[in-house]
Amino acid sequence: MAGSKIKITPPRWLLAELTYACPLQCPYCSNPIDYAKYHAELDTEDWKRVLTQARKMGAVQLGFSGGEPLIRKDLPELVKHSRDLGYYSNLITSGYGLSEEKIIQLKEAGLDHIQVSIQASTQELNDHIAGTSSFQHKKDVAHLVKKHGYPMVLCVVIHRENIHQMPQILEMAEELGADYLELANTQYYGWAHANRDLLLPTKEQFEQAEQVAQAFKEKVAGKMKIYYVVPDFHEDRPKACMNGWGTTFLTIAPDGVALPCHSARDLPGLDCPNIKDFSIEEIWHESKAFNFFRGFEWMKEPCSSCDEKEKDFGGCRCQAYLLTGDMNNTDPVCSKSPNHKVIEEAVASARASALLGTEQPLIFRNSINSKKLSGA
């Protein structure tokens, strides 16, 4: 546990997960596997209070996410409230249900930018991965986002089913006029963890795709900015997860639970607080959950004596828990971790599954599978 000596920096980024409901069924969804258990959603006044309190503390980047945030009828009202408070707000959407009328309405309410996800460069694969016929509409939405003067961020989650399309994905981003392209290599938590043997690309595939993306980055420099989310299973040092626990990021789940990262509700014993019971100020400064991994006192070896601990903070707590069973362990992605072999085994297992054609069908993210997998 963190002591009182640790200097607590204010939150800068707020992720508002407005709902777990979503018309898409992506098999790498970042929502928890047991999301179908959580029916309660915050009401408009709760969200306004959260936004006001977090802004007062210094949060400025705001993402409206989900599920699909467009399902919330009060989205324009929440956008307006955020703009009045001075947030820089982003709608993170599948594009499903986003009409030109809505795009104009949100612009007038003060929305700053829109991030549209596309699952692949072809209709067939996009609609398969999304579990919904949506490809053409997503492309139309991307054009409309540009037309109405928003910076357009295109997000493509990369995995073994679409990594071979990298050249076509880049072409598509250029054709759609994306200002930013997020190439997000799948992070293997929750749904993606359950589907890992089918989603994790081989090292050769990663290297080839990265080369293509790098060449493209140079070609479009000055026109399009590319964010490349690193595939950490093929790295030998972990990611600096969340820029350090409880230093920068605050996620509020649909039911009001405040999380230091969006996967943290799966960690045992954190007692993540709810915004219905506490103010954001109390949650950020005093809660057990937000103080749990602040600073370096909690670390075990090899992290505690490591000269890189201030760079990567020991990596990701959720990954340590998911893959080693102990959330205090070094992220096993690190080659110094005594558990590093679990990563090598995962890579080998996915590779065998790819080469031998022993693949099982993907488990799509929907309420039936959620209940089945979580025993709810």
Add this chain to the structure above:
Amino acid sequence: MNINPDLILKFSPMHRLQWEEVQQKDVILYPEGMVELNQSSAEILKMCDGTRNLAQIVDDLEQKFATSGLQNDITAFLEVALKNGWIQN
């Protein structure tokens, strides 16, 4: 990237320049990012309001701060700003 001295300079509509009370500084906001500015950088960017070219910005800032010889520093910073897409020329 060179500044065209004949053309006016304008802050990018794809970014937002804003004072942050908690941080006590101006910042540039854009998708997935934020740049914290020192006071002189912020003063220069605020001059890029679509009414001035480079020489006029230098004149106005030298006048405002009752000093001279700012030309090189301002030009160098505006070149960086143009390269980063914060301003248009």
